[in-house]
Amino acid sequence: MTASDKADEQRFLEEYNPKDYLSPLVTVDVAIFTLIEGRLHVLLVKRANHPERGRWALPGGFIDAGQDTTLSEAAARKLEEKTGVTAPYLEQVYTVGDNTRDPRGWSVTVLYMALMAHAPTAAFVDSVADTRWWPLADAMGQDLAFDHRQLLDAARQRLSNKTAYTVLPVHTLDAPFTLTQLQQAFEEVLGAALEKKSFRRRILSADILDEVGEAPPPGGRGRPAALFRAKAGLGEHAFVRVVGEGK
Template sequence: MTTSVVSVTVDLVLLTIRQGALQALLIRRGIEPYLGKWALPGGFVLPDEDLDEAAARELREETGLDPRTGHFEQLATYGAPGRDPRGRVVTIAYLALLPDLPSPVAGSDAAGAAWRPVDDIEAGDLAFDHDRILADGIERARAKLEYTPLATAFCPPEFTVAELRQVYETVWRTRLDPRNFHRKVTGAEGFVEATGGTVIRERGRPAQLFRRGPAALLHPPLLRSGQV
């Protein structure tokens, strides 16, 4: 009986909101396989690393971004035979929700790195099975916005309710009633906390500033299926 060698990689689904759109960070591969094709950031796990360490290292090496910025969690494991032409490779995907960041700097084996609107990424655009991984990450983000306060991960430390609503509208691709949204957000225990400050955005009136509260789950949740 023969045994095959299994390699382990990490892949990163990094999402932010830029220019009014939900965008994902992609790298253009500088080596084979899929030379020149866009892909999710990632790479092989080194012998002395655990998975979280490998994901953090790949984030720094391929994009120049700090893994401590925003929300970072393990997404799923992908191990279909043939998903990588180099052999039997199992990958552990991570999901990060990040506030608006400057353009990334490519490094390591990446020929380039860029934020791209997720609505502009079509099936077959990405190397390996990264189309599926990206789609899973986007759906995880959309679902988590329903029952956790992670929408604030796309916001600066202090934000208005209108800015938070824009996050929901962008990620969910829908329009929400401003008054109902304000009522539900401020009525959800521990979701947001008033800072005591105000800000004027462009031609508007002074708006109250908030920060993320201590809640880990939203009660009640903000459901996509209903009108907030």
């Protein structure tokens, strides 16, 4: 860059005023999933303000240019405000933007998906007004704010697609868990039954779980199961194909 170029750029930046540009509003929304009594649930918030006041919506909102330095930080912040915890798994799904989804004009939303165990969130979520876990089918069945029904559907699809070659569902369970619970989590997310022997072979040979002794029979019948928890640092990458058809 020559000296005159540098001067040029300086001038450019001084003359630049963001209010001269009509930029879209940018929001971040998060589809937070957990497993409650074996069923997949999603966290929704009843909107307190216009537009769409009174409708249930995914947690989210505007970027706070002062507070947030990164999109994923913004997503993590919104998530913690509603659940009180840091999610063990947070992933960007996709971004929608157009001039029809919000009455205010061009708007852009970056959708994230998060997974977490239910127990640590239960008390906190109860304490936040107009916020609750919904069974996924019920959430999809109602008239959500904006295009959140589509967003939720996209997140759900991402989750089940990725479950074909990762171990994402572990993040929805409270540790420690049994292999049967884990298999049921996979089955719930996939909406399909898995073959027991194959599932166990693959999960165990993937070497992503630590065994933590026997199950103290919590009122359960039958032979007590071995207990496991996810190995530390299993945050992002754990590519394991754990799926077939099976009865």
